[in-house]
Amino acid sequence: MPSNQQILLDNRPTNEAAASNFKLTTVDTPALVDGQVLVRHHFLSLDPYMRGRMNDSKGYTAPQPLGDVMIGGTVGEVVDSRSPKFAVGDKVVGMGGWQQFSVVDGNQIGALRKVDTTHVPLSHYLGAVGMPGVTAYYGLVKIIEPKEGQTVVVSAATGAVGSAFAALAKARGCRVIGIAGGLEKCRYAVAELGFYACIDYKLHDTAGSLGKAIKAECPNGIDGYFENVGGMVLDAVLPLMNAFGRIAMCGMIAGYDGKPMPLMYPALILMSRLRIQGFIVSEHMDVWPEALKELGMLVSTGKLKPRESVAVGLEAAPEAFLGLLKGKNFGKQIVKLV
Amino acid sequence: MPSNQQILLDNRPTNEAAASNFKLTTVDTPALVDGQVLVRHHFLSLDPYMRGRMNDSKGYTAPQPLGDVMIGGTVGEVVDSRSPKFAVGDKVVGMGGWQQFSVVDGNQIGALRKVDTTHVPLSHYLGAVGMPGVTAYYGLVKIIEPKEGQTVVVSAATGAVGSAFAALAKARGCRVIGIAGGLEKCRYAVAELGFYACIDYKLHDTAGSLGKAIKAECPNGIDGYFENVGGMVLDAVLPLMNAFGRIAMCGMIAGYDGKPMPLMYPALILMSRLRIQGFIVSEHMDVWPEALKELGMLVSTGKLKPRESVAVGLEAAPEAFLGLLKGKNFGKQIVKLV
Numbered sequence: 001m002p003s004n005q006q007i008l009l010d011n012r013p014t015n016e017a018a019a020s021n022f023k024l025t026t027v028d029t030p031a032l033v034d035g036q037v038l039v040r041h042h043f044l045s046l047d048p049y050m051r052g053r054m055n056d057s058k059g060y061t062a063p064q065p066l067g068d069v070m071i072g073g074t075v076g077e078v079v080d081s082r083s084p085k086f087a088v089g090d091k092v093v094g095m096g097g098w099q100q101f102s103v104v105d106g107n108q109i110g111a112l113r114k115v116d117t118t119h120v121p122l123s124h125y126l127g128a129v130g131m132p133g134v135t136a137y138y139g140l141v142k143i144i145e146p147k148e149g150q151t152v153v154v155s156a157a158t159g160a161v162g163s164a165f166a167a168l169a170k171a172r173g174c175r176v177i178g179i180a181g182g183l184e185k186c187r188y189a190v191a192e193l194g195f196y197a198c199i200d201y202k203l204h205d206t207a208g209s210l211g212k213a214i215k216a217e218c219p220n221g222i223d224g225y226f227e228n229v230g231g232m233v234l235d236a237v238l239p240l241m242n243a244f245g246r247i248a249m250c251g252m253i254a255g256y257d258g259k260p261m262p263l264m265y266p267a268l269i270l271m272s273r274l275r276i277q278g279f280i281v282s283e284h285m286d287v288w289p290e291a292l293k294e295l296g297m298l299v300s301t302g303k304l305k306p307r308e309s310v311a312v313g314l315e316a317a318p319e320a321f322l323g324l325l326k327g328k329n330f331g332k333q334i335v336k337l338v
Numbered sequence: 339m340p341s342n343q344q345i346l347l348d349n350r351p352t353n354e355a356a357a358s359n360f361k362l363t364t365v366d367t368p369a370l371v372d373g374q375v376l377v378r379h380h381f382l383s384l385d386p387y388m389r390g391r392m393n394d395s396k397g398y399t400a401p402q403p404l405g406d407v408m409i410g411g412t413v414g415e416v417v418d419s420r421s422p423k424f425a426v427g428d429k430v431v432g433m434g435g436w437q438q439f440s441v442v443d444g445n446q447i448g449a450l451r452k453v454d455t456t457h458v459p460l461s462h463y464l465g466a467v468g469m470p471g472v473t474a475y476y477g478l479v480k481i482i483e484p485k486e487g488q489t490v491v492v493s494a495a496t497g498a499v500g501s502a503f504a505a506l507a508k509a510r511g512c513r514v515i516g517i518a519g520g521l522e523k524c525r526y527a528v529a530e531l532g533f534y535a536c537i538d539y540k541l542h543d544t545a546g547s548l549g550k551a552i553k554a555e556c557p558n559g560i561d562g563y564f565e566n567v568g569g570m571v572l573d574a575v576l577p578l579m580n581a582f583g584r585i586a587m588c589g590m591i592a593g594y595d596g597k598p599m600p601l602m603y604p605a606l607i608l609m610s611r612l613r614i615q616g617f618i619v620s621e622h623m624d625v626w627p628e629a630l631k632e633l634g635m636l637v638s639t640g641k642l643k644p645r646e647s648v649a650v651g652l653e654a655a656p657e658a659f660l661g662l663l664k665g666k667n668f669g670k671q672i673v674k675l676v
Contacts, residue, residue, distance in 0.1 A: 052609065230605060252605040262600035267568060267590035270616035271390065278608035 001028045002040075005314045006069045007098040013054055015259060017325060021054065022070070022318045029101045037106045038080035041096050044314070044335040045073035045126035046321045047160075048228070048251045049280070070098035070317075073131055075115070075122050076338075083107070090114050093125045098317055100337055110285070119300035127332035128306040129295045132160035135281040136226070137291035139248030140168050142284070143277045144224030148173035151218050153237060155179040156228035157189045157198055160306065160332035161250065164295060165226055167304035170194045171294075174224075177217050179210075179233055181327045188330075192305055207235035207264070215240055226250060231261050238268045249278040307331030339366045340378075343652045344407045345436035351392055353597060355663060359392065360408070360656045367439045375444045376418035379434050382652070382673040383411035383464035384659045385498075386566070386589050387618070408436035408655075411469055413453070413460050414676075421445070429453050431463045436655055438675055448623070457638035465670035466644040467633045470498035473619040474564070475629035477586030478506050480622070481615045482562030486511035489556050491575060493517045494566035495527045495536055498644065498670035499588065502633060503564055505642035508532045509632075512562075515555050517548075517571055519665045526668075530643055545573035545602070553578055564588060569599050576606045587616040645669030 003026050010023035032038055053064040053071060064071060074096030078086045083106025086092070094112045096102035104112050115125050127133065136154075139161075146152050146169065154165045157178025166189070169176040178189045178198035189198035197217040204210035214222075214236060221242035227234055230252035241247070252261070269276060281287075298304035309329040311320035317335045324333045341364050348361035370376055391402040391409065402409055412434030416424045421444025424430070432450045434440035442450050453463050465471065474492075477499075484490050484507065492503045495516025504527070507514040516527045516536035527536035535555040542548035552560075552574060559580040565572055568590035579585070590599070607614060619625075636642035647667040649658035655673045662671045 057609065234604070249608045252608050260602045261605060262602050263604040264598045264600050266572070266601040266604075267599060269614060270587045270590050271395065273616045273618060273621070274614075275616075276607060276612075276614040278611045278613075280611060283611070 001031065002101060003027070004029045004099055004101045006100075007314060007317055008068060009054060009064045009066055009070050011066065012056055017051055017054060017322060019318045019322065024315055030103060032080055032082045032103065034082050035106050036081075037078055037083050037086045037092075037104045037112065039074070039076045039092055039094060039096060039102050039104060039112070040079045040338065041074040041076040041100055041102065042336070042338045043075050043123045043126055044096075044098060044317060044337060045131070046311075046317065046324050046329075046333040046335060047073070047132065048324065050321065051325055071095060072097050073126050074102065075125050081106070086112065086114070091117050091122055093130065098314065100314060120296055123308060123334055124299060124306055126334055127160040127308065128164050128299050128304050129292060131281060132332065133164040133295040134288050134291040135250055136161045136164035137168055137295065138279060138281050138284055138287050139226045139250050140165055140172075140224070141291075142287065143248040143275075143279065144226065144246045146172055146174050146224050149175070150223035151175045151177065151220055152224040152226070153177045153179065153214065153218070153222050154226040154228065155201075155233045155237075156251070156327070157195060158185045158193065158307065158330060159228065161226075161228060162189075163193045163306060163331070164298075164304060166193045166195050167298045168294070171298070171303070175218075177214065177222075179214070185330060188307070192307070194303075201233055201236075204232075204236075207232045210236035211239060221245075224248070227252070235264050238263070238265060238274075241268070241272050241274055243272050245272060245274050247274060247276040249276060309333045311335045313337070339369065340439060341365070342367045342437055342439045344438075345652060345655055346406060347392060347402045347404055347408055349404065350394055355389055355392060355660060357656045357660065362653055368441060370418055370420045370441065372420050373444050374419075375416055375421050375424045375442045375450065377412070377414045377430055377432060377434060377440050377442055377450070378417045378676065379412040379414040379438055379440065380674070380676045381413050381461045381464055382434075382436060382655060382675060383469070384649075384655065384662050384667075384671040384673065385411070385470065386662065388659065389663055409433060410435050411464050412440065413463050419444070424450065424452070429455050429460055431468065436652065438652060458634055461646060461670075461672055462637060462644055464672055465498040465646065466502050466637050466642055467630060469619060470670065471502040471633040472626050472629040473588055474499045474502035475506055475633065476617060476619050476622055476625055477564045477588055478503055478510075478562070479629075480625065481586040481613075481617065482564065482584045484510055484512050484562050487513070488561035489513045489515065489558055490562040490564070491515045491517065491552065491556070491560050492564040492566065493539075493571045493575075494589070494665070495533060496523045496531065496645065496668060497566065499564075499566060500527075501531045501644060501669070502636075502642060504531045504533050505636045506632070509636070509641070513556075515552065515560075517552065523668060526645070530645070532641075539571055539574075542570075542574075545570045548574035549577060559583075562586070565590070573602050576601070576603060579606070579610050579612055581610050583610060583612050585612060585614040587614060647671045649673045651675070
């Protein structure tokens with residue numbers, strides 16, 4: 001039995017998440033029983049939604065239990081199998097969590113999915129051709145429902161969701177504008193990700209100032225906004241929304257810490273007759289097949305070039321995760337375990 | 339030619355609307371040309387949306403031009419006609435504005451609608467069987483889309499919209515809870531309007547305190563909320579919304595004055611996967627026939643007993659309107675002109 005490093009949620013954050021919320025431990029992997037599969041994780045995905053799960057709040061699906069391995073998406077390889085459905089050597093995507101190995105019931109629907117790494121590198125199944133990509137797809141296609149020629153905006157533009165959003169929106173003939181932190185990210189968004197323009201929010205102290213910069217790139221207003229961060233950025237975008245605009249609420253990083261993060265002018269929702277919809281992509285599994293098909297095609301044809309921030313070793317996960325919450329990553333944040 | 343008292347929008351409010359924003363004047367009614375109809379208004383409707391039109395802000399449809407007669411719904415009687423479509427004596431609903439008479443082009447689609455006063459008193463076509471009633475219908479049926487047994491909540495519960503909302507929600511088997519200002523209104527909501535319970539927001543200083551009182555009447559959470567006021571009430575309701583809850587944004591009286599009226603925890607939109615939709619009922623004319631049919635039936639069978647606050651004489655309109663914005667009315671606010 002190989003030994004298995006794990007990171008547990010040890011205690012809940014009172015406001016900002018901290019490294020001390022996590023605990024590193026090592027256990028033996030248990031012997032398999034019939035039907036089970038042992039997966040060695042090659043990469044662990046770090047995503048903003050994990051911050052929400054660290055809170056014990058009503059409404060958000062299933063808070064992460066204390067003392068359990070932190071949940072998280074993983075890609076890896078089957079290293080032992082007592083299931084007829086999986087063979088040693090199969091490349092698989094699952095929710096293995098923050099650990100080196102996981103034992104999975106091969107009969108549990110959707111728990112493990114075999115993937116083909118001929119045209120798409122394994123790690124991208126955690127990003128562009130995985131949960132973040134489908135998240136971008138759901139928000140754009142199912143909530144924003146853009147028409148050709150419309151203007152759509154996304155915050156955290158160079159992240160895994162933002163870059164997939166750009167490729168999907170461009171394929172639909174939209175003018176797609178990004179918002180990101182720092183000149184380097186903004187340049188990259190335009191040069192590599194297909195954004196028409198990208199606004200650096202770090203150059204602005206107020207929603208009014210940021211709003212002017214966004215407006216300059218959106219002369220016809222904004223028809224759809226994909227929200228990944230909340231706070232000042234949302235306040236800057238809201239007054240620019242066209243009548244009957246749609247806002248897909250996917251992330252509110254700025255609000256996960258429990259501090260109030262007010263939306264200053266909610267009356268604009270009425271005045272501009274907006275539709276704002278919050279969603280969690282794991283609750284819309286019916287959309288995954290069509291989304292993954294398009295995303296896989298965009299990646300394999302080079303129209304979507306995912307960038308990754310790679311931390312090395314499980315013990316590096318907490319720091320990389322805290323950095324992600326502060327926008328320190330540049331591209332999809334993953335942890336390389338093998 | 340009869341002389342015609344009018345109230346014009348003289349200047350725009352800088353923050354709170356005031357009587358000095360309006361100007362009373364008297365003109366002669368012009369001679370009719372072919373196709374025109376002269377209507378004598380019996381009742382003028384006063385509605386919160388008018389406050390939005392007084393601002394010169396982008397997004398909200400057509401600001402009221404300065405120097406023009408204030409817009410507003412009216413019911414009255416045809417007193418002269420050069421249109422084959424309308425005869426002297428016809429009872430009609432229109433948008434005659436804050437004046438005693440209006441001249442209407444009889445050929446303009448939707449400008450005047452003949453109504454039957456056999457079972458529904460004329461003034462109710464400005465309220466329960468008019469724009470406010472259809473507003474309640476659209477928010478409940480098209481946005482909230484309640485299922486039998488679900489809990490729905492409405493603010494400004496004893497107003498024209500709130501009372502229609504209660505009757506429509508009750509007809510769909512919902513538990514309908516009201517929020518209103520003052521013990522008298524709350525008692526009336528339960529005794530006469532069919533609310534299961536009504537919470538007096540004036541007894542509470544904070545959203546937290548108000549939220550506890552609402553929660554006590556909503557043991558299974560809130561599935562749909564119809565927002566007529568905004569501010570503290572919205573902050574109190576938001577944390578009580580069930581997953582996949584719907585909020586129809588119809589009025590934000592607290593936000594019309596241009597002061598920021600923040601929504602304190604917008605992250606709840608994501609955490610509870612809410613859908614929030616702003617709307618203006620005049621942009622959804624396709625819904626009016628089905629809505630008016632049900633509302634007329636509810637009134638004529640006594641299941642919806644509309645209450646009216648009646649101001650007398652056109653010169654009383656500004657003060658009655660300012661009182662409406664502060665919640666001083668009790669039931670549908672109208673002005674009796676004849």
